[in-house]
Structures are given as structure tokens and as C-alpha cells.
Amino acid sequence: MKKSYIYGKTFIKRILNHERDFTGIVLQPLFDFNEDKNLFMKLSTYFKQFSNTFQETPLILNEAIMKGIKMSNLEIPYLQAENLDISESWLRKVNLPNSNMPILHAWDTRIDFCDFTESIQIGANYCDAKVNNTIYKKANLNQIVCDPNTVFDSCIFTDGYMRGVNLAHVGFYRSILQRLDVNKTDFYFTNLEKADIRGLRNIKSSRNLHKAFLDGARMGSNEYVEIKRLKDLEDLDLPLVVGKLIPELDLEMESLVQRLGEDHEPVTFPKKPTSSTYLDDNFSFDEFIFRVAKIPNLESEVDLDEELRRDIELNF
Numbered sequence: 404m405k406k407s408y409i410y411g412k413t414f415i416k417r418i419l420n421h422e423r424d425f426t427g428i429v430l431q432p433l434f435d436f437n438e439d440k441n442l443f444m445k446l447s448t449y450f451k452q453f454s455n456t457f458q459e460t461p462l463i464l465n466e467a468i469m470k471g472i473k474m475s476n477l478e479i480p481y482l483q484a485e486n487l488d489i490s491e492s493w494l495r496k497v498n499l500p501n502s503n504m505p506i507l508h509a510w511d512t513r514i515d516f517c518d519f520t521e522s523i524q525i526g527a528n529y530c531d532a533k534v535n536n537t538i539y540k541k542a543n544l545n546q547i548v549c550d551p552n553t554v555f556d557s558c559i560f561t562d563g564y565m566r567g568v569n570l571a572h573v574g575f576y577r578s579i580l581q582r583l584d585v586n587k588t589d590f591y592f593t594n595l596e597k598a599d600i601r602g603l604r605n606i607k608s609s610r611n612l613h614k615a616f617l618d619g620a621r622m623g624s625n626e627y628v629e630i631k632r633l634k635d636l637e638d639l640d641l642p643l644v645v646g647k648l649i650p651e652l653d654l655e656m657e658s659l660v661q662r663l664g665e666d667h668e669p670v671t672f673p674k675k676p677t678s679s680t681y682l683d684d685n686f687s688f689d690e691f692i693f694r695v696a697k698i699p700n701l702e703s704e705v706d707l708d709e710e711l712r713r714d715i716e717l718n719f
Contacts, residue, residue, distance in 0.1 A: 405427065409425075409430055411431040415436070418449065419445055423460050424463045427465070427466045428468070429467075429468045432470050434472050437474070437476070451478070461482060461483040461503075462479055463483045467484065467488070469487065470490055474492070474494050477496075480500050487504055489507070489512055491510070492513075496515070496516045504523060506525070507524050512533075515535045517537045520538055520541060523542070526546050527544065528548045529549050529553050530550040534555045536556070538558070538559045540562060542563045545565065549568065550572075555576075558575070560579065561580075562582045566585070572593065573593050575598045580595075581599055581600075585609040586609065587609065591610070592614055595615045597619040600622050601623040601626065602625070603625075606626065607629060613634045
């Protein structure tokens with residue numbers, strides 16, 4: 404596809420003239436949408452005034468390159484942006500609900516207080532990305548690409564999809580993953596410190612959840628039982644005994660569920676200089692899970708989405 408270069412101010416003026424299709428453009432690198440205050444206010448007003456028209460005639464940025472941009476305080480619903488490159492950019496308070504952005508290139512991008520509710524970002528590249536206080540409710544993040552430098556701090560993924568993702572060493576500190584679909588997703592040393600993982604869907608099809616960093620994580624009985632099952636199986640000679648032990652494990656899990664009737668508040672966990680609070684052989688699993696993780700009663704669980712949303716609004 405032939406690319407066409409466009410200056411930032413020209414791009415804004417063409418939007419204000421009701422142009423919607425910018426397929427294949429190369430935007431002026433490092434362009435700051437907020438630098439020209441007058442032009443930015445016109446753009447912001449335009450998006451608000453014509454917000455009800457974007458579902459039928461969306462802004463199209465397919466195959467566009469917008470590297471290093473700065474954008475804040477804008478809402479663009481139903482954005483159509485397949486294979487959009489915003490690497491090395493900074494988005495703050497940018498709301499893109501119901502956007503279609505498969506194969507988004509967000510490498511080394513900073514994203515703060517944004518809203519991607521019900522967006523489609525299948526195969527997006529989040530390597531080196533730092534995402535803070537951002538909403539991905541009901542978003543499709545299947546097969547996104549992350550690396551150990553990827554951080555999702557205090558984000559909301561409630562009722563979303565994150566299938567087939569390698570989350571090894573990825574950070575989800577204080578994030579809400581309630582009812583997130585994690586089919587075939589790998590949690591090897593994923594940082595779930597103080598995260599809420601209650602109601603994870605397809606948890607038995609995920610991998611290495613028992614090896615995640617779970618300090619202060621909130622989980623229900625289903626998550627607890629699955630983590631314990633994985634830890635128990637890891638200590639067994641699976642080829643020889645798995646067939647005989649599965650029924651016994653099922654009975655054990657049923658008994659465990661019945662015993663998990665009350666909340667367990669975290670207490671100070673003794674740390675050795677050479678160890679961490681990952682699940683390892685230094686401590687028994689039961690000692691770890693009850694001392695470090697919060698195990699709420701699912702029957703009395705509280706949806707924390709609104710609580711976190713209020714926390715986010717206080718920072719606006």
C-alpha cells in the first residue's frame with residue numbers, strides 16, 4: 404500500500420472538514436495534538452458534536468503510521484484502525500470505546516487513564532508498553548504480544564478476552580481481571596500482586612497460574628482450588644500416577660470448596676534474603692496461599708469495578 408505523508412495540523416483540519424478515511428497515512432512523527440490549543444479545542448468539540456455519526460461512518464486509520472504522537476482528552480468512538488502503528492506514543496485520557504484495532508502496534512507506548520471498553524485489539528503488540536489506570540472491559544485482547552517489560556497497572560479487564568497470550572513476567576499490579584477469558588494463556592511468573600482474579604474463565608485451560616506472583620491477590624475458591632491442583636500435580640510423577648489420582652483430586656477439591664467459607668486476610672509473610680513470595684519449595688502451598696493471598700467467599704464477592712473507577716476519576 405502506498406503511504407502518504409501528512410502534517411499534524413493538516414490532519415486535524417481535514418478531520419474538521421468531515422474527512423473520515425485516512426487509510427495508509429504517515430502522520431508527522433512526534434506530533435502533539437494538544438500543542439495548538441485553539442485547533443485542539445475545535446477537534447475536541449467536533450468529536451463531541453458528531454459523536455453519534457461515528458458508528459455509521461467511523462474515522463478510518465487502517466495501516467496508518469502515527470509514531471511518537473502525544474494525545475490527551477479526546478474521545479473517538481468506533482475508530483477503525485487495523486494495523487495502526489502508534490509505537491513510542493503517549494495517550495492520556497483518550498477514550499476509544501468500541502474501536503476496531505486488530506494488530507495495533509503499541510510498542511513502547513505509554514497509556515494513562517484511557518478507555519478501550521469493548522474494543523478489538525487481537526494480536527496487538529504491547530511490548531515495552533506501560534499502561535496505567537486504563538479500562539479494557541469486554542475488550543478482545545486475544546493473542547496480544549507482551550514481554551517482561553509490559554506493565555498493566557491498576558487496569559480493568561472485566562468480562563474481556565485474553566486467550567492464547569504469553570504473559571510471562573508481565574505486570575498486572577492492582578488490576579481487575581474478573582471473569583477474564585484466559586484460555587491457553589501462560590501465567591509463568593506473571594505479577595498478579597494485589598490483582599483481582601476472581602471468576603477467571605477457562606482457568607483450567609490456562610498454564611502456570613500456580614507460578615504467578617500472587618502477593619495480596621484476590622481470588623475465589625475456584626481459583627484457589629485450581630492453583631492448588633496445579634501445585635500438587637507438579638510434585639507428582641505424572642506419567643505413572645495421574646490416571647489413579649484424578650478421582651482422588653476431584654474429591655479433595657470438592658472438600659476444599661466446602662471449607663472455603665470465610666475470608667482470609669493477608670498477614671506479614673516472612674521473606675528470606677534469597678527467596679521471594681513465588682510458589683517454591685521453601686514454604687508449603689497452604690501456608691503461602693493463606694498467608695499471602697486473600698481468599699474471599701464467592702457468595703459475598705463485591706464487584707470492584709466502580710470502586711476502581713472512582714479511584715481513577717480522582718486522578719483526572
